[in-house]
Amino acid sequence: xxxxxxxxxxxxxMRRKARERRxxxxxxxxxxxxxxxxxxxxxxxxxxxxxxxxxxxxSVGILLVHGFTGSPHSMRPLAQRFMELGYAVxxxxxxxxxxxxxxxxxSTYQQWxxxxxxxxxxxxxxxxxxxxxxxxxxxxxxxxxxxxLPVAGTVLINPYMVDVNPMMRHAGxxxxxxxxxxAIGSDIAVPGVSEGAYSLVPTAAVHQLHLLGAETRALxxxxxxxxLYLRSLGDHTVSDxxxxxFLEHCxxxxxxxxxxxxxxxxxxxxxxxxxxxxxxxxxxxxxx
Numbered sequence: 001x002x003x004x005x006x007x008x009x010x011x012x013x014m015r016r017k018a019r020e021r022r023x024x025x026x027x028x029x030x031x032x033x034x035x036x037x038x039x040x041x042x043x044x045x046x047x048x049x050x051x052x053x054x055x056x057x058x059s060v061g062i063l064l065v066h067g068f069t070g071s072p073h074s075m076r077p078l079a080q081r082f083m084e085l086g087y088a089v090x091x092x093x094x095x096x097x098x099x100x101x102x103x104x105x106x107s108t109y110q111q112w113x114x115x116x117x118x119x120x121x122x123x124x125x126x127x128x129x130x131x132x133x134x135x136x137x138x139x140x141x142x143x144x145x146x147x148x149l150p151v152a153g154t155v156l157i158n159p160y161m162v163d164v165n166p167m168m169r170h171a172g173x174x175x176x177x178x179x180x181x182x183a184i185g186s187d188i189a190v191p192g193v194s195e196g197a198y199s200l201v202p203t204a205a206v207h208q209l210h211l212l213g214a215e216t217r218a219l220x221x222x223x224x225x226x227x228l229y230l231r232s233l234g235d236h237t238v239s240d241x242x243x244x245x246f247l248e249h250c251x252x253x254x255x256x257x258x259x260x261x262x263x264x265x266x267x268x269x270x271x272x273x274x275x276x277x278x279x280x281x282x283x284x285x286x287x288x
Contacts, residue, residue: 044196046071046098049079049091050119052126057086060131060152060287061123063145064091065116067136067265068160068209069185069198071098077267078133081276082283088128090119094141096205101180105202109212116141120149131283135267136160136238137209140216143246147219152286155228155279158235158264160209161217161242168210175203187237187264195265220249227254228282230266230275237264255282 049064049072062082064075072079072091079091094115096107116132123130129152134142139159146154163169185197227250231243247254257278262269 044071044073044194045076046073046093046196048072048093049076049083049089050122051079051083051089053083053086053088056088056126056128058088058287059129060283061088061090061126061128062283063116063119063123063130063132063142064089065119065132065134065138065141066091066094066097067134067138067185067197068205069097069101069104069183069201070136070138070195070265071197074195074197074265074267075133075135075138077272077276078279081280085280087283088123088126090122092116092119094138101198101200101202104198104205105179107205107208109208109215112137112208112212113141113144116145117149120145124150129286131155131286133157133279134159136264137212140212143223144212144216144219146225147216147222151225153226153228153282154223155230155282156246157230157266157275158232158238159229159242159246160213160238161220162239162245163210163213164237164239164241168206171203171207171210175207178203181206184237185265187235188269189234189261189263190269193268195268217245217249220246221251223250223252225252226282226286227252228279229254229256230259230278231256232259232262232264232266232269232271234262235264 066072066075079089082089092115095111096104131153132142132146133155135157137160139156142154181201183199186194259266259271262271
């Protein structure tokens with residue numbers, strides 16, 4: 001047995017080294033996120049951002065839109081990156097979010113759109129061209145705004161475009177007998193990292209999400225500005241049908257990038273730094 005054990009020792013060492021590298025990579029990502037979010041990952045910051053540098057350093061402003069049941073916390077790394085670079089940044093809280101899940105129950109997709117559009121207006125009123133950046137449902141809202149309003153460009157991070165379940169269209173009726181559903185937030189590969197989303201989802205709000213998706217799909221052909229589309233290979237929340245539909249119906253230039261190590265909330269995941277750099281480069285190309 002001792003000879004057999006010794007023969008396996010090189011393989012055991014390789015496995016130990018691989019395990020150590022994985023643990024180190026996980027810790028490095030956690031440390032990076034903690035620095036960017038200025039502290040403990042459990043201390044969620046759901047507050048909005050309205051930042052206008054003085055004097056203005058760039059001709060474009062950044063509008064950030066968070067996802068369904070989430071909050072600005074998930075988009076804060078992007079907000080901090082662009083504020084550090086001297087960009088004007090607006091990151092609103094969508095109606096019904098960042099409080100209690102019950103508050104989402106009576107909100108409508110029109111209110112979500114209006115929340116984001118107010119941020120857009122604050123940037124446009126400063127004479128800035130607007131780049132809209134949205135993740136998940138925030139990507140749906142970003143697409144809806146970009147199809148209707150003048151923008152310099154649009155960044156979509158795992159956006160929802162197509163229903164992941166046919167039952168979503170019946171959620172309005174289902175809500176009368178099943179008012180809440182299991183949470184869908186914090187689909188993140190890094191162990192122990194959360195976005196602080198609601199623990200439950202109002203079924204009525206799922207129906208509003210369905211309506212928003214249906215209306216937004218019809219607007220995709222109306223996009224006029226360049227798009228950066230970031231898609232996670234390991235997304236467990238939005239299906240591949242969304243990016244396939246978008247690419248088939250979008251007629252403007254689309255820079256499509258795969259995120260190979262992240263789940264749905266890619267801004268807080270292993271690909272966060274790559275995502276930040278890619279979005280920054282895209283915005284810089286529009287700014288010039």
